[in-house]
Amino acid sequence: MSGYLQVSTTTGTRDEGVELAASAVKAGLAASAQVQGPAVSVFWHQGEYGESEEWQVTLKTSDSRYADLETHLRRAHSWDNPEISAVRLEAGSADYLAWIDRTTSV
Structure with missing residues (x-):
């Protein structure tokens, strides 16, 4: 067994969130x-205050797959x-x- 992570990102629409989740799985x-x-998300972006409606995508993965998952999320x-952050389980x-x-082994 390796280490495990809960990775999160946000999207502007439900459809994009589901697409990102499905493609990663x-x-x-x-x-x-x-x-x-x-x-509701409240943030600073390019020096300006902003508020928007967002969808949170939470993914479970192993340490050994994190780098590939991050690359996939950035590309897709x-x-x-985008926010891509991870918290250790x-x-x-x-x-x-x-x-x-088993499900994330290469």
Whole structure:
């Protein structure tokens, strides 16, 4: 077993969020993904304050697949500089973590 991550990004539409999630899972870069929203996002972008409605995409992956997942999300995302962040999963059931390993193994 390796380490595990919960990776997130946001999109401007539900359809784009579902497309990103599906393409990452189908490519074996993530074991699963959830799309939630809409949510109000408040941010600074190019020196200006902004607010928008966004959809959050949360993906589960292994350490060994993170770099490929990040590359995939950057290429497939419609934004020039999308949020892509990861949080380490400190614990999880052995069966669940083994499932992540099986579904994301190269």
